[in-house]
Amino acid sequence: MFGLPETFLELWFVEDFIAAYNWVWPLCEILHFIGLIFLVGIVTIFDLRLLGVAKSMPIKPLRQLMPWAVFGFGLCVFTGLVFVTGLWANVKTHPIEALVVDHYLQLKLIFIALAGVNLLAFYKSGISEAIDAVGPGEDAPPQAKFIATASLVLWVGVVYWGRLVPWGL
Amino acid sequence: MEMLEALEASAYAMWVKESSTAYVAFLAFHSIGMAFLVGISGATAMRILGVARSMPLEPMAGFFPLMYAGFWINAVTGTVLLSLYPTKFLVDGTTYIKLAAVAAAMVIIVKLQAHVFGGGEGLDTPAGSKKAKMLAVALLAAWLIATVAGRVMAYSLTTKLQTAGAVLVVVVLALTIGYFAGRRFGWIESS
Numbered sequence: 310m311f312g313l314p315e316t317f318l319e320l321w322f323v324e325d326f327i328a329a330y331n332w333v334w335p336l337c338e339i340l341h342f343i344g345l346i347f348l349v350g351i352v353t354i355f356d357l358r359l360l361g362v363a364k365s366m367p368i369k370p371l372r373q374l375m376p377w378a379v380f381g382f383g384l385c386v387f388t389g390l391v392f393v394t395g396l397w398a399n400v401k402t403h404p405i406e407a408l409v410v411d412h413y414l415q416l417k418l419i420f421i422a423l424a425g426v427n428l429l430a431f432y433k434s435g436i437s438e439a440i441d442a443v444g445p446g447e448d449a450p451p452q453a454k455f456i457a458t459a460s461l462v463l464w465v466g467v468v469y470w471g472r473l474v475p476w477g478l
Numbered sequence: 479m480e481m482l483e484a485l486e487a488s489a490y491a492m493w494v495k496e497s498s499t500a501y502v503a504f505l506a507f508h509s510i511g512m513a514f515l516v517g518i519s520g521a522t523a524m525r526i527l528g529v530a531r532s533m534p535l536e537p538m539a540g541f542f543p544l545m546y547a548g549f550w551i552n553a554v555t556g557t558v559l560l561s562l563y564p565t566k567f568l569v570d571g572t573t574y575i576k577l578a579a580v581a582a583a584m585v586i587i588v589k590l591q592a593h594v595f596g597g598g599e600g601l602d603t604p605a606g607s608k609k610a611k612m613l614a615v616a617l618l619a620a621w622l623i624a625t626v627a628g629r630v631m632a633y634s635l636t637t638k639l640q641t642a643g644a645v646l647v648v649v650v651l652a653l654t655i656g657y658f659a660g661r662r663f664g665w666i667e668s669s
Contacts, residue, residue, distance in 0.1 A: 350517010
């Protein structure tokens with residue numbers, strides 16, 4: 310497929326580890342869920358404030374929660390890579406095959422990429438700095454609200470399509 | 479058992495199981511509800527424990543309607559998912575561990591809300607702060623148990639026990655590393 314070897318993205322030591330210990334896969338599933346709770350929970354709080362929920366909350370201090378959202382994202386990426394590189398050991402499907410046939414996985418990856426572009430727009434457009442001045446009871450600028458809406462839709466979409474991935478194989 | 483078998487084979491259960499979208503949609507919304515419920519209550523608990531100290535706590539109450547919406551999404555989707563395979567899940571002790579952990583978490587949330595946000599003692603006195611922190615730790619522990627139990631329900635008893643042991647090791651390691659790193663970099667106040 311795509312001229313790539315069938316074993317593209319497979320790592321033998323991850324497959325061996327998963328095959329040797331039954332607890333590795335469910336442990337990674339649990340850590341993946343914990344990661345998504347950190348990531349989506351905190352991003353939701355931030356986005357909702359930008360949209361006008363809990364308006365008595367100043368925006369700048371909310372940023373202190375963001376390292377935990379990044380931690381959650383890191384946990385999801387790490388465990389996600391374990392799922393991909395060790396997929397053969399669990400479901401006897403090559404990762405490259407999963408990328409081609411699993412439409413839910415494709416949608417999840419597209420939504421993650423779009424969320425990344427949205428985040429880039431948030432930082433590069435200057436909105437990120439502008440919202441620090443939004444104090445208690447004040448409204449965020451319309452551009453920030455647009456980015457927050459896109460972020461909410463995209464991250465909830467990532468969770469939705471992500472949960473469906475096993476059914477697309 | 480006959481009643482459970484009848485429920486499992488009912489037209490409604492068969493429709494959801496055989497539908498290409500309904501069953502997976504219930505599963506997916508269960509995850510979304512979990513992210514809202516555990517994410518918002520967990521962030522509040524972390525704030526009480528000292529994370530993001532300059533963030534005012536009182537306005538967090540503004541996010542609670544979505545937290546409760548997450549609970550109701552999960553109550554509905556969880557009941558539907560449970561009713562599809564009652565002969566499997568209702569005879570599995572893991573189900574009851576999960577339900578007990580969720581019930582405990584919701585009771586703690588209500589207590590925490592009354593204590594910190596509802597005109598209770600709050601965090602202003604040492605005793606009030608200690609009580610709030612104990613409730614916050616209990617809440618995070620209850621959510622961890624509920625998440626682990628919910629995820630391992632699909633596996634055999636041996637795998638469940640092994641996974642629970644592995645989670646325990648990971649949590650102890652993370653807390654130990656977090657504690658020493660927190661002291662080293664000043665994230666944790668020395669008392």
